[in-house]
Amino acid sequence: MKQIITDNYQYPRGVKETDDPSFLTVHMDSASCIDDIYVQAKIEDGRVAEVYWHGSGCAISMASVSIMTQIIKGKTVGEAEAIMGEFKKMLDGKPYDPAMLGEAEAFANVNRQPARITCADIGWRGLEKIFRKAAGEGAE
Amino acid sequence: MIDTEQIRKDFPMYGRGGMYGKRPLHYLDNAATTFKPRQVIEESDRYYTEICANTKRGDYALAHDADVAYDESRETVARFINADPEETVFTSGDTMGLNFVAYGLMPRLHKGDEIVLSQEEHASNVLPWFRVARLTGASVRYVPLTEDGRITPENLRETVNENTKVVSLASLGNVLGQPLPVRELAHIAHSVGAVYVDDGAQSVPHSKTDVRETGVDFLCFSGHKMLGPTGIGVMYGKKEMLEELDPLFYGGEMNARFDSSCGMSLSDVPDRFEAGTQNMAGAMGLAEACRYLTSVGFGNIRDHERKLKRAAVDGMLANGNATVYNAGTDTGILTFNVNGVFAQDAATYLGDRGVFVRSGTHCAKILPEFLKTQATVRASMYIYNDEDDVKALVEASGHAEDFLDVFFN
Ligand SMILES: Cc1ncc(COP(=O)(O)O)c(C=O)c1O
Numbered sequence: 001m002k003q004i005i006t007d008n009y010q011y012p013r014g015v016k017e018t019d020d021p022s023f024l025t026v027h028m029d030s031a032s033c034i035d036d037i038y039v040q041a042k043i044e045d046g047r048v049a050e051v052y053w054h055g056s057g058c059a060i061s062m063a064s065v066s067i068m069t070q071i072i073k074g075k076t077v078g079e080a081e082a083i084m085g086e087f088k089k090m091l092d093g094k095p096y097d098p099a100m101l102g103e104a105e106a107f108a109n110v111n112r113q114p115a116r117i118t119c120a121d122i123g124w125r126g127l128e129k130i131f132r133k134a135a136g137e138g139a140e
Numbered sequence: 141m142i143d144t145e146q147i148r149k150d151f152p153m154y155g156r157g158g159m160y161g162k163r164p165l166h167y168l169d170n171a172a173t174t175f176k177p178r179q180v181i182e183e184s185d186r187y188y189t190e191i192c193a194n195t196k197r198g199d200y201a202l203a204h205d206a207d208v209a210y211d212e213s214r215e216t217v218a219r220f221i222n223a224d225p226e227e228t229v230f231t232s233g234d235t236m237g238l239n240f241v242a243y244g245l246m247p248r249l250h251k252g253d254e255i256v257l258s259q260e261e262h263a264s265n266v267l268p269w270f271r272v273a274r275l276t277g278a279s280v281r282y283v284p285l286t287e288d289g290r291i292t293p294e295n296l297r298e299t300v301n302e303n304t305k306v307v308s309l310a311s312l313g314n315v316l317g318q319p320l321p322v323r324e325l326a327h328i329a330h331s332v333g334a335v336y337v338d339d340g341a342q343s344v345p346h347s348k349t350d351v352r353e354t355g356v357d358f359l360c361f362s363g364h365k366m367l368g369p370t371g372i373g374v375m376y377g378k379k380e381m382l383e384e385l386d387p388l389f390y391g392g393e394m395n396a397r398f399d400s401s402c403g404m405s406l407s408d409v410p411d412r413f414e415a416g417t418q419n420m421a422g423a424m425g426l427a428e429a430c431r432y433l434t435s436v437g438f439g440n441i442r443d444h445e446r447k448l449k450r451a452a453v454d455g456m457l458a459n460g461n462a463t464v465y466n467a468g469t470d471t472g473i474l475t476f477n478v479n480g481v482f483a484q485d486a487a488t489y490l491g492d493r494g495v496f497v498r499s500g501t502h503c504a505k506i507l508p509e510f511l512k513t514q515a516t517v518r519a520s521m522y523i524y525n526d527e528d529d530v531k532a533l534v535e536a537s538g539h540a541e542d543f544l545d546v547f548f549n
């Protein structure tokens with residue numbers, strides 16, 4: 001589990017920056033945290049056709065967003081939201097379905113350091129914002 | 141000399157055998173806020189248990205007690221920085237004071253005027269000025285830092301000119317902990333007719349402050365960083381400066397009279413800046429903190445912090461796995477990174493070992509451009525810290541590459 005985090009921190013996956021207008025972009029930064037992470041996704045026919053990230057942050061946030069891009073790519077928005085829900089349950093210390101999380105289960109113990117839960121889900125919160133943006137645009 | 145064992149007896153935070161849960165408590169985040177001695181807590185409580193009347197508005201004896209306690213607190217705090225009571229305004233803290241000064245100077249600022257800051261300033265000494273610059277058309281300039289991160293009289297002299305209206309600098313930065321030659325800097329500001337503002341949030345708790353000696357026009361600081369309560373602080377202003385400063389807040393107790401055609405006459409200084417019911421308990425607690433620090437003595441405080449800082453730097457260098465950004469400054473702030481470990485990961489690892497330090501930019505968000513690192517770890521010491529705290533810091537930092545252990549072992 002630890003190895004998964006180390007690997008994804010040292011060799012992050014899904015790192016790419018695009019200015020393709022068909023991608024939605026959110027910038028995740030906050031006063032309480034030094035992380036500075038951009039998530040970009042292309043939603044097509046209700047499916048996450050492509051998802052990238054770039055930026056910098058602590059090991060937990062970078063490894064988590066790296067793993068997230070690998071899990072979410074190709075899923076429908078509904079499937080992605082279900083995975084996100086399980087991930088949140090896990091971070092909150094509630095029962096969850098490990099089969100849905102794959103490598104993301106490496107963060108099961110993050111809540112031993114409660115102050116760091118927001119690091120583990122920063123990328124996921126970014127994706128959630130993208131989904132909300134996408135839903136907003138669809139409704140227009 | 142400071143006897144930390146004796147000092148700790150005054151601090152309820154060390155009451156549980158010096159433990160936090162199952163671990164020894166190594167609190168090294170004093171630049172963020174400090175623990176409070178029992179004396180301060182009791183004096184602040186005395187307002188609630190023995191007085192509890194409002195100031196400046198009652199005719200009965202208890203209200204008079206409140207006035208006396210509040211006035212005496214102001215006198216004590218004024219004496220602590222060698223100011224007159226009428227130059228000493230209570231605020232909610234440093235941030236409020238700096239906003240009072242910045243907005244209060246607005247009528248004097250115009251397009252083309254310059255406000256001089258440094259890259260090391262805390263957000264509270266940057267953002268009010270950004271805002272006021274935006275509203276008035278003035279611009280913000282920065283004193284260049286020397287290679288080792290210092291602000292020098294030479295550098296300030298090169299930065300100011302006839303357009304400079306304000307110079308506002310922290311006399312002790314909260315990241316590198318470099319003390320400024322305030323008297324000289326204020327003199328340079330005055331030589332071009334600028335107002336000199338001293339952000340004393342970090343300096344006042346750790347060194348003797350004398351506004352007559354330094355000659356600053358304004359000085360702001362917070363009680364909570366100097367053993368005092370939260371929610372109380374001070375804006376000192378030279379009498380003639382306060383007379384000229386526009387109040388930011390309006391309300392009860394700051395006006396003498398007003399009429400239906402919007403006419404009003406303001407109270408004298410300092411009351412003019414204390415609109416509404418004030419933090420009486422806070423003021424009494426802060427006065428007690430001033431008395432406490434005076435009795436410990438700033439010479440002792442400096443020697444103590446110097447000794448701990450030296451030990452910490454030596455330990456870090458002996459570990460050989462860290463970059464120390466301010467080894468040369470002999471104040472109690474140590475700023476470093478464990479090589480290859482992101483600051484927040486290092487701070488979590490240290491915290492898991494009971495060593496409580498801060499990571500990040502420490503609200504000085506422009507400084508990373510200078511340090512060329514996104515974030516740092518900061519350990520900051522005070523009178524109750526001892527060699528064991530430093531040892532724990534050094535020991536834990538030596539192994540901080542194992543930072544993921546906190547989630548797995
Ligand atoms: C240099 C400096 N200025 C201003 C502040 C702001 O103080 P406060 O939050 O008490 O208003 C701080 C506190 O972190 C500081 O270190």
